[in-house]
Every structure is written in C-alpha cells, then in structure tokens.
Amino acid sequence: MKQTIKLSDLIGNVVTKMEAQKATFGPFDTHISQKADLDKVNQVLDTLIERLEDNYPYFHPQYAAQMLKPAHPVAQAAYVAAMMLNPNNHSIDGGRATTYMEREVMRDMATMFGYDPDSFLGHLTWSGTTANLEALWISREINPGKAIAHSQDAHYVHSRMGEVLNVPTIAIPTDNRGRMDLVALEERLKTGEIGVVVATLGTTGLGAVDPLADIIPLAREYGARVHVDGAYGGYFILIPDVLDAETNRHYQAIRDADSVVVDPHKHGLQPYGCGAVLFRDRTIGPYYKHDSPYTYFASEDLHYGEIQLETSRAGAAAAALWATIQMFPLTSDGLGAILRPGRQAAQLWYQLISDSKVLKPYQKPELDIIAYLADVPSMSKLDDVSHGTFLNAVDCDRPQQTHLATYNVKPAQLLARGIDMVMDRESTRIMRSVLMKPEQLALVPELHEHVEEWTRRSI
Ligand SMILES: *Cc1c(COP(=O)(O)O)cnc(C)c1O
Numbered sequence: 078m079k080q081t082i083k084l085s086d087l088i089g090n091v092v093t094k095m096e097a098q099k100a101t102f103g104p105f106d107t108h109i110s111q112k113a114d115l116d117k118v119n120q121v122l123d124t125l126i127e128r129l130e131d132n133y134p135y136f137h138p139q140y141a142a143q144m145l146k147p148a149h150p151v152a153q154a155a156y157v158a159a160m161m162l163n164p165n166n167h168s169i170d171g172g173r174a175t176t177y178m179e180r181e182v183m184r185d186m187a188t189m190f191g192y193d194p195d196s197f198l199g200h201l202t203w204s205g206t207t208a209n210l211e212a213l214w215i216s217r218e219i220n221p222g223k224a225i226a227h228s229q230d231a232h233y234v235h236s237r238m239g240e241v242l243n244v245p246t247i248a249i250p251t252d253n254r255g256r257m258d259l260v261a262l263e264e265r266l267k268t269g270e271i272g273v274v275v276a277t278l279g280t281t282g283l284g285a286v287d288p289l290a291d292i293i294p295l296a297r298e299y300g301a302r303v304h305v306d307g308a309y310g311g312y313f314i315l316i317p318d319v320l321d322a323e324t325n326r327h328y329q330a331i332r333d334a335d336s337v338v339v340d341p342h343k344h345g346l347q348p349y350g351c352g353a354v355l356f357r358d359r360t361i362g363p364y365y366k367h368d369s370p371y372t373y374f375a376s377e378d379l380h381y382g383e384i385q386l387e388t389s390r391a392g393a394a395a396a397a398l399w400a401t402i403q404m405f406p407l408t409s410d411g412l413g414a415i416l417r418p419g420r421q422a423a424q425l426w427y428q429l430i431s432d433s434k435v436l437k438p439y440q441k442p443e444l445d446i447i448a449y450l451a452d453v454p455s456m457s458k459l460d461d462v463s464h465g466t467f468l469n470a471v472d473c474d475r476p477q478q479t480h481l482a483t484y485n486v487k488p489a490q491l492l493a494r495g496i497d498m499v500m501d502r503e504s505t506r507i508m509r510s511v512l513m514k515p516e517q518l519a520l521v522p523e524l525h526e527h528v529e530e531w532t533r534r535s536i
Contacts, residue, residue, distance in 0.1 A: 087154035095161040133480050138516040141524060142482035144281065144309065146513040148397070149346035155400030156348055156393045164392030166201070167382040175392030176381060178399035183355070186339065189314060189407040191332025192357050199355030200381050201341075201395055205308030208338040208354035209275075210238045211386050212304045215336070215356065216273035217244050218364045220302060223272025226265060228257035228287055230280045232306065247271065253493040254440050255285030262292065266299035273302040276334070278327065279310015282484060282509070283439075284423075284446035286310065290330035302335045308352065310444050311339030315413035319420045324443045332357075344416060344513065346401050351394045418515035419445035425518070426510075429525040435532050439486070439507055440494055448484055450507040451532045455499035456488070458536075463506040465535025466528065479527060484509035 134140050136147035148156075164172030166179055179201055184194040202208040213225055213235070224245040227235040231248070239246035247270075250261045257276065265271055274296045276287040289305065296303045305311075317325045331337055336356045341347040365384045382388065405412045423442040430436045430449045439448035451462040463483050470479040483506035491498070491505075508528070517524075 082150045084150045084153050087150060088157065091154050091158045092161070095158050099161070134475075134478075136514075138514050138520050139476075139478065139524075140480045140514075141510040141512060141517060141520075142480040144343060144511045144513065146343065146346070148342075148348040149401055149405070151404050152347050152397040152401045156397040159393035159396035160391075162392075166390045166392045166395055167385075167388050168380040169378055170380075172392035172395075175395045175399075179381065179392075179395035182395065182398050182402055183353070185402055185407050186353060187355055190311070190337055190355060191329070192337075192355060196359055197355055197357055198359035198362055198384060199353065200385050201390065201398070202352040202354060202385070203350050203387060203390065205232075205306075205338055205340040205343070205352040206234045206238075207387055208340075208352040209234050209304075209306055209308070210241065211354050212336040212338060212356070213238050213244070213273065213275075214242055214386065215361050215364055216302045216304060217242050219361070220272030220300075223301075224270050225273050225275060226262065226271045226301070227275040227306075228255075228277060228280070230255045230282055230285060231275055231277045232281050232308065235275050235306070244272075245270075251285070253495075254443070255280055255283045257287040257292065259288060259291055259295065263295055266295060266301060269299065271296075271299065271301045273304055273335075275304050275306055276327075277306045277310075278331070279307060279313060279444050281309055282446075283448055284310060284442060284444035284511075286324045286327050286443045289327040289334065293330055293333050303333075305331055305334045305337040307331070308338050308340040309343050311337065312344040312407075312412060312416055313420070313444055315407060315409055315411075316417045316420060318409070319417055319424070321443065341398050345398065345412070346405065346415070347394065347398055350391055351398060415515050416445070418518035419512045422512040422518040422521050423447045426512070426521045426525060429522070433525075433529060435529045435536075437496070439484075439496070445512045446509065447512065448507060448509045450496070451536060453498070453536060456491075456502040456505040457499075459498065459507065460502060460505040462532060462535040463508055466508060466531045469531035469534055470527070479524065481528070482509050482511075483507065 135145040159175055164175045166172040166176050169176045183199045187194045187197040224247050225235060225239050226247045226249055228251050229248045230251050236246045247265055250258045252258050274292055276289045276292050278286050293303050314328045338354050340352045342349045342351040362384055423445045426447050427438055427442055430438045436449050437452050439450055450459055453459050453462055467481050467483055470481045485504045486507055487504050488500040
C-alpha cells in the first residue's frame with residue numbers, strides 16, 4: 078500500500094543497520110580529540126535548527142517561485158546511509174558499492190535519452206555547471222579553435238565556461254517564445270567558426286525548448302557538434318503525453334545529439350550535489366587521459382576518476398539516486414508521474430491567466446514554468462505592480478504565505494510577444510513561477526485567485 082513517507086520513518090532503521098554493519102569490522106576507540114560533550118553538541122544543533130528558520134519554505138506547494146524542490150525522503154535516507162561510510166566515487170577502491178550503483182543509474186539515464194547503454198560514456202557530477210563544462214571541454218578538444226554557440230536565453234554557465242576554456246562564445250537570438258532562432262544560427266554556422274551548438278531543452282528562465290531536431294542536421298552540415306543542456310528540462314523526455322507535439326519532437330532528437338546534461342538535483346528528487354553528463358559515443362574517453370601518482374586505480378575495471386574532470390565525488394549522491402530510481406524508475410509511470418502534474422499545473426494556470434481580466438500570459442509554457450504579467454498601460458507601472466504582487470503574496474504570517482518570483486524582460490521581448498505598452502523603462506519585472514512540485518496542480522485555482530487579488534491591490 079502506498080503511503081506518505083517521512084524521513085523519520087526511515088532514518089532510525091538506516092542508522093541502526095549502518096552502525097551494525099560498521100561494527101562488524103571490530104571496535105576501536107575514538108581518539109580523545111574527536112570526542113565532544115553531547116549536551117554541547119545538542120545545543121549547537123538546536124541553534125542550527127533555529128537559524129534554519131531564516132529560510133523560505135522551498136519544499137512547500139505555496140512556494141511557487143524559483144527552481145527549488147525537496148529531495149525525496151528515500152533519497153535523503155539513502156544519502157545518510159552511504160554518507161555514514163563516506164565513499165568517494167573517484168575510484169572503485171574509494172567507493173566500491175556506490176561506483177556500481179552509479180553505473181546502473183547511468184545506464185538507466187542513457188536509456189532514457191535513447192543512447193545505447195553499451196556504447197555511451199557518462200557519469201554523475203557535483204552540478205550542472207561542471208557537467209556542461211565537461212561537454213564543452215570535450216567539444217573544444219575535438220573542434221579546437223572554434224566557438225561555442227548557445228541561445229541568448231541559455232544559462233550563463235555557457236558563456237562563463239567559454240571564458241574558462243578560452244573559447245569564444247556566440248549568443249544566437251531567440252524567437253518569440255525564447256527558442257533559438259534557426260535562421261540566425263545557420264548564418265553563423267555558414268562562417269565555419271562554430272565548433273559546438275548548445276541546445277537548451279528547458280531554459281532556466283522560461284522553460285523554452287530549443288529546436289533540437291532541426292539544429293542537429295544544420296550543425297552536422299557545417300561540421301559542428303551538438304550538446305544538449307537539459308540540466309533543468311532533461312527529465313521531461315519521460316512525459317511526451319503532456320508536451321506539445323513540437324516540443325516532444327525536439328526531446329526525441331536527444332538520441333542523436335553528441336552529449337547531454339541533466340541535473341538529478343533539480344527534477345530528479347535529489348539533494349544538491351548531483352548533476353550528470355552523458356556522451357553518445359564512448360570513443361571520446363581518451364581525451365580524459367591523465368596520469369597521477371596519488372590515485373589508487375587498483376582494479377582493472379574503469380574508475381570514474383579516469384573519465385571525469387572532477388576528482389573526489391560523493392558516493393552518497395550515487396546511492397541516493399540509485400535508491401530513488403528503484404522506487405521511481407525513469408519511466409512515464411515512475412518519475413514521469415511526479416513531473417506530469419507540474420506540467421499540467423502550468424497548462425491550467427496558463428488557461429486561467431489567458432481568461433483573466435487582471436493578468437495576461439507572457440508566453441505559452443512548454444514545460445512547468447509560467448510567466449505572466451498584470452494588464453497595465455506602461456512598463457514603469459508594470460514593474461511597480463509586479464514587485465507589489467510579490468510583496469503582497471508573502472505579507473502575512475505562516476502558514477498563509479505564498480512565495481512568488483519576478484523575472485526581468487526588455488521592451489523588444491514584450492513586443493515580440495505582441496504585448497504593447499508605454500515603453501518608459503529599459504526593463505521591467507514580470508511574474509514567473511516554477512511549478513516543480515506535483516502538489517501544486519491542486520493548488521493552481523486558489524493560487525490564481527489570490528494572485529489576481531494581490532495584483533489588483535498593487536494596481
Ligand atoms: C541549473 C542550470 C544550469 C546550472 O546547473 P547547476 O546544477 O546549478 O550548476 C545549467 N543550465 C541550465 C539550463 C540550468 O537550468
């Protein structure tokens with residue numbers, strides 16, 4: 078029978094069994110230097126918990142603001158269990174069981190993206206930033222001296238990592254829904270200066286999906302690689318049934334891209350410290366070749382340290398992801414069932430906003446991120462009203478608080494979307510909500526009514 082799982086239901090069992098497992102290696106005395114006064118420790122932890130009051134309720138459905146989602150209790154318990162040994166997945170010797178768990182989850186991820194699980198190369202990372210860095214670095218090694226092309230709405234990691242790699246970056250304009258413009262891309266490809274095109278499937282701002290299925294043949298024609306940044310949106314490949322046909326067509330093209338990044342710590346129910354990068358073709362492996370006298374690659378099998386840029390990496394992150402996937406596999410009914418309501422919440426809210434007399438949509442959502450604005454005559458008024466709405470939403474005691482977020486747009490971006498007003502500022506805030514929590518679907522009608530009311534009060 079299914080029930081709500083709390084960490085407190087799992088943690089006692091996990092800690093007791095792991096302590097017993099550790100005890101089988103024989104007792105030893107903790108060095109005096111590591112001993113501490115238990116009362117004092119508890120005081121410190123109580124102070125910590127008090128200080129944690131100074132947070133927004135990121136886990137709560139009424140937190141409908143930024144890209145934040147709680148780790149599932151299964152992931153939390155598994156993380157703690159593995160952390161009690163603190164394995165390091167840099168080498169098999171440093172993290173035996175968790176290295177094999179990582180292999181299993183990476184095969185599942187390869188299958189999810191349509192890569193051949195027997196010929197891809199990939200691993201977990203600390204973050205989407207390092208995962209993207211790694212893919213861009215391999216692209217530089219394969220196409221040296223050439224630029225990275227990404228869309229204007231791509232995450233800033235791409236231009237920043239271009240600086241790190243000493244590779245020029247080119248921002249390709251976006252269309253009226255925040256997607257890479259293919260005509261503009263082809264113009265730049267024609268010059269022969271581009272070594273890799275980054276297609277973002279789910280931009281961080283608007284959840285826009287670049288036209289990957291059309292980018293791939295273009296890039297191939299001009300000898301460029303294609304990298305997919307699915308740090309945020311990668312997992313949406315699991316729910317084609319609630320995506321627009323056009324969006325889905327681009328997800329299905331990931332299988333033909335050279336590399337892809339996804340962040341299990343965004344939509345994969347994991348605590349922070351879990352990104353992933355996958356290359357379709359494992360023959361890129363030799364680019365990672367290094368020689369170090371301090372590592373301990375004792376077994377013959379491939380160590381993650383031989384195919385990653387990072388060195389130490391939490392085996393606990395692999396354990397947490399492995400356990401989560403046992404419960405919520407990378408299928409439409411597994412993890413997909415957790416993603417689908419967020420997507421439906423964005424669709425429902427878009428409808429309500431489209432019919433509203435107070436609000437209007439900024440653009441139609443492709444994933445689970447919604448952007449909207451008050452129907453007012455000028456950018457300066459809009460900026461005030463957006464900020465006012467944001468403040469009105471939190472301006473009450475717990476548990477009534479709602480947390481919203483704002484997003485900056487420019488006159489040209491408004492005009493491209495057919496939104497006209499007095500353009501008396503260089504930019505204005507509008508409203509943006511990331512609906513990552515499945516519980517938010519049921520909340521949308523009420524949330525919408527409240528947002529209309531808070532907006533009216535700000536006008
Ligand atoms: C979050 C994000 C990143 C950066 O990933 P981190 O895990 O925060 O380092 C890169 N690209 C996109 C599209 C993202 O949403």
